Amino acid sequence: MAAIIDKIEKRIIIATGFLLALFIFSILYARDKYRTDIPECLPYDKAYTEPKVNKIDEKTYQVFGVAQMWMFQPAEINVPVGSEVDFFLTSKDVVHGFNIAQKNVNMMAIYGSINKTTVRFDKPGVYDIVCHEYCGSGHQNMKAQVIVNYPQSK
Amino acid sequence: MQVSKSFKRLIFWELSIPVALLTLGIYHGLMQTIYRAGVLKQAAFAKLDYYQGLTLHGVINAIVLTTFFAVAFGHATIAFYFKKEPNRKVAWFSFALMTTGTVMAAWAMLAGKASVLYTFYPPLKGHPLFYLGAALLIVGSWVSFFDWSRMYVKWKNENPNTKTPLAVIGTLINFTIWFVCTLAVAYEVLVLLLPWSLGWTPTVNVTLARTLFWFFGHALVYFWLLPAYIMFYTMLPKLAGGKLYSDLAGRIALFLFLLFSVPVGVHHQYSDPSITQGIKFFQGMLTFGVTIPSFITAFTLAASLEYAARRRGSKGWFGWMKKLPYLDADNYLFAYLISGLILFIFGGLTGIVNASYQLNNVVHNTSWMPGHFHMTVAGPVFLSIIGMSTYLYTKLSGRKIFMPKVNVIIPYMWTIGVLIFSTGLMWGGLIGEPRRTNLGMTYLNPDHELFRPDWVPTTTLALIGGIIMFIAGTLYIVVFFGTMVRKKQHAAALELPVSDAYHDEKRIPLFDKFKPWLVVMAIILVVAYVPAFLNVKNNTGPKAPGFTPDNPVPIESTKK
Numbered sequence: 001m002a003a004i005i006d007k008i009e010k011r012i013i014i015a016t017g018f019l020l021a022l023f024i025f026s027i028l029y030a031r032d033k034y035r036t037d038i039p040e041c042l043p044y045d046k047a048y049t050e051p052k053v054n055k056i057d058e059k060t061y062q063v064f065g066v067a068q069m070w071m072f073q074p075a076e077i078n079v080p081v082g083s084e085v086d087f088f089l090t091s092k093d094v095v096h097g098f099n100i101a102q103k104n105v106n107m108m109a110i111y112g113s114i115n116k117t118t119v120r121f122d123k124p125g126v127y128d129i130v131c132h133e134y135c136g137s138g139h140q141n142m143k144a145q146v147i148v149n150y151p152q153s154k
Numbered sequence: 155m156q157v158s159k160s161f162k163r164l165i166f167w168e169l170s171i172p173v174a175l176l177t178l179g180i181y182h183g184l185m186q187t188i189y190r191a192g193v194l195k196q197a198a199f200a201k202l203d204y205y206q207g208l209t210l211h212g213v214i215n216a217i218v219l220t221t222f223f224a225v226a227f228g229h230a231t232i233a234f235y236f237k238k239e240p241n242r243k244v245a246w247f248s249f250a251l252m253t254t255g256t257v258m259a260a261w262a263m264l265a266g267k268a269s270v271l272y273t274f275y276p277p278l279k280g281h282p283l284f285y286l287g288a289a290l291l292i293v294g295s296w297v298s299f300f301d302w303s304r305m306y307v308k309w310k311n312e313n314p315n316t317k318t319p320l321a322v323i324g325t326l327i328n329f330t331i332w333f334v335c336t337l338a339v340a341y342e343v344l345v346l347l348l349p350w351s352l353g354w355t356p357t358v359n360v361t362l363a364r365t366l367f368w369f370f371g372h373a374l375v376y377f378w379l380l381p382a383y384i385m386f387y388t389m390l391p392k393l394a395g396g397k398l399y400s401d402l403a404g405r406i407a408l409f410l411f412l413l414f415s416v417p418v419g420v421h422h423q424y425s426d427p428s429i430t431q432g433i434k435f436f437q438g439m440l441t442f443g444v445t446i447p448s449f450i451t452a453f454t455l456a457a458s459l460e461y462a463a464r465r466r467g468s469k470g471w472f473g474w475m476k477k478l479p480y481l482d483a484d485n486y487l488f489a490y491l492i493s494g495l496i497l498f499i500f501g502g503l504t505g506i507v508n509a510s511y512q513l514n515n516v517v518h519n520t521s522w523m524p525g526h527f528h529m530t531v532a533g534p535v536f537l538s539i540i541g542m543s544t545y546l547y548t549k550l551s552g553r554k555i556f557m558p559k560v561n562v563i564i565p566y567m568w569t570i571g572v573l574i575f576s577t578g579l580m581w582g583g584l585i586g587e588p589r590r591t592n593l594g595m596t597y598l599n600p601d602h603e604l605f606r607p608d609w610v611p612t613t614t615l616a617l618i619g620g621i622i623m624f625i626a627g628t629l630y631i632v633v634f635f636g637t638m639v640r641k642k643q644h645a646a647a648l649e650l651p652v653s654d655a656y657h658d659e660k661r662i663p664l665f666d667k668f669k670p671w672l673v674v675m676a677i678i679l680v681v682a683y684v685p686a687f688l689n690v691k692n693n694t695g696p697k698a699p700g701f702t703p704d705n706p707v708p709i710e711s712t713k714k
Contacts, residue, residue: 004402004659009453016449020442027438027511036512041430044695069706089427093708094701095275095360097425097519101586106425106515111277111698113361115427132519132588134205134271136278136703137197140596143604 039107040116048088048114053077065089067096067109070138072129081124081149089115097132100146108133124149157648161229161239162550164249168226169543171253172219173634175260179214180627182207187575187620190591191613192598204592205269205703212272213263213288216531218256220378221291223539224332225252225298227381228325230546232302234650235319236309240301248297255290258283269703271590273367274347276358279700279709282351285343292336299329317661320404321388321650326668327408328380331415334675335373342366350700356710357697361428362690368419369683376415376444378531382538383408385491386455392653393488394478396462401655403454405665407447412671414444417682424514428693433685434511440682441509448502455495461656480566483558487651490541493565497533497572501526504580519590521612522583525576532572532623537565540630548637552646556636560629568626575619582612 005013030036047064051073054062061083066073068091079085089098091109098107100119107115121127131142182202188194189204197203202210225248233239261283262268268280274288306326310318346363349355387404391397398404420437423429463474479485480492504526507513517523548555555561583589587609591597596604598613664670699708 004657004662006657008457009400009403012449012453016446019449020445023506023510024439024442027513031512036515038424038431038434038512038515039427041428041689041693043693044428046695069701093698093706094278095364097588099519099586099588101520104512104515106518108423108425108427108519110364110427111360112695113427113693114695115425128586130586130588132591133275134208134590136701136706137203137205139205139590140592141604 042114059083061085063087068092070141072144075144077146084120086118094135096135099130099132121148155648172222175214182211184624187617189594191617192594195594195599231321231325235322244301248294251294252291255287259287276363277698285348289343321384324384327412332377335370338366339370359697361694368422372419373416378535382534385538389651390491391458392651394462397656398653399454399457400657402659407450409671410447417679425518429689438511483562486562489562490537490565493569494534494537497529501529501533520583521579521587521589525579549649552642552644553640554643561633571619571622578612578615
């Protein structure tokens with residue numbers, strides 16, 4: 001093979017190898033150090049199809065989110081600063097998206113499947129949830145919020 | 155090479171049908187940027203709904219144009235390099251299937267009965283003719299491929315020790331990828347969706363349908379891209395006035411695409427439920443595998459272009475970039491290809507971002523995505539398609555090009571438009587702007603409670619870029635159809651530019667046969683996809699009834 005690969009090609013192959021190794025290392029490093037990960041895989045369970053917020057303790061919450069044409073339930077989620085929230089997500093009808101851009105929460109809501117991710121809210125504020133998958137003519141009206149340590153509306 | 159009248163007519167129709175449809179495709183592209191910037195704050199304009207337009211834009215530009223062109227270009231390369239035309243009846247049969255399918259799907263979309271986007275995610279339900287039309291278009295393209303394979307086997311038997319031309323290897327690899335990946339979408343359409351759409355089966359497994367779609371969906375982008383790669387390797391060096399740096403590098407890159415194009419689709423489902431993080435991560439790593447042939451290509455093409463420029467007298471490290479025939483109106487194909495390559499630098503890099511596992515959380519389904527893929531599919535893919543369509547048509551008809559000076563400017567104008575447009579979309583995506591959304595009705599409407607002022611600059615940039623793209627696209631359509639009404643001025647023939655190789659390595663049998671590669675391809679596919687499908691089978695619950703896009707109540711219960 002030495003004869004058919006010239007010197008410059010050899011160098012560029014090595015450089016490419018290093019570059020890819022660096023990319024893959026960064027993914028693994030960030031996953032460990034900053035606990036960033038993609039959604040988890042859960043088997044289907046009907047229990048998650050009823051929208052609600054469970055308070056496990058002062059700093060731990062579970063949200064069973066249900067997306068449907070064209071709303072999210074629960075539409076307003078109130079949690080205190082520093083709480084860790086498990087979002088479980090499914091859809092009552094077509095495919096919906098679930099994006100909290102400020103927290104890099106990014107999930108698809110799918111009928112017959114349960115999606116899950118965990119996120120910590122360290123700063124007070126209002127976090128908008130946007131549906132980012134086309135779900136029919138009312139897609140642009142989907143709306144929900146996570147409210148962290150703001151005066152509650154109830 | 156002299157070709158028959160029938161062959162000329164076939165290529166003519168296969169090129170001009172999609173370019174004619176492109177008028178609808180780019181009109182809806184422009185319209186989306188107008189709605190999204192909040193200039194239009196309504197559901198529909200000129201009786202065509204935003205999402206109906208979005209469906210037309212995706213299906214026409216990304217499926218119809220690309221498939222018709224791939225078949226026409228395949229016919230041209232196979233005929234040109236084998237010095238023999240494909241079987242006439244088979245070729246016309248293939249064309250008839252593709253055209254019938256396109257007409258069916260176009261009717262369903264224009265009638266507003268299939269506003270389900272080109273990904274047709276169930277349980278949104280479209281008209282049966284939409285699904286049937288898509289299936290016919292795909293099956294029609296297979297028919298031509300089968301004939302080329304027959305020609306290849308015959309040629310190989312007659313020339314066992316001759317290196318198969320690179321363009322032929324490229325075309326056959328491209329359609330092998332296409333055939334394998336479309337098996338999944340054919341299964342999805344014919345077994346899951348069509349019977350469900352006709353009301354024969356009540357429900358559909360949504361996650362299974364998505365997984366089948368993405369088995370097809372990522373390989374699809376390589377099916378778009380490989381005709382451009384074939385032009386980059388076998389024509390661009392010649393057009394630049396030089397030689398291809400290495401012929402073998404091209405072969406290696408193409409065979410790597412065969413291995414890695416399909417078993418990476420789950421990286422489109424990083425945000426999906428029911429598939430484990432492990433299998434997502436594994437396919438993510440395979441996606442990095444598919445960057446290797448693109449890195450090889452980037453190097454080989456840059457080296458080829460530098461060689462060409464040095465022959466033209468360029469000096470210094472970067473001087474070669476200035477000494478290329480950018481604005482030569484007689485050599486316009488160079489302009490189209492180089493513009494595509496420039497866009498692809500950014501398209502490729504942003505693609506690596508998307509593949510990078512948890513980074514995908516930042517960008518998935520935001521407007522970053524269309525920002526990215528307009529620098530791939532609307533970059534090298536689109537520009538090489540439209541440039542080559544003009545080229546093939548002028549050669550095969552013997553006509554001179556209409557407005558040659560405008561023609562050579564079009565790709566640069568398009569590139570500037572895309573760069574502005576994509577900057578707007580990607581910036582918006584990073585701050586949460588969703589894709590596939592009629593933003594003007596809510597998020598970009600100052601009177602609505604959902605108004606997002608931070609998305610005003612991003613959508614405005616996309617609008618400016620979109621307008622420039624629309625002007626360039628319209629000029630292209632004028633040039634293409636303007637050329638048709640000019641008089642015949644030179645002898646008609648099938649001609650393609652052919653690059654010589656700078657390093658013309660001797661034939662290595664491994665890189666001149668398909669069997670070992672097909673075996674490895676099958677093994678990787680099984681390892682990557684069997685666990686994914688098992689995941690889906692084990693982790694999904696009830697199947698979904700169908701919904702029309704305008705009603706939250708399932709279709710079945712509204713009928714009662």
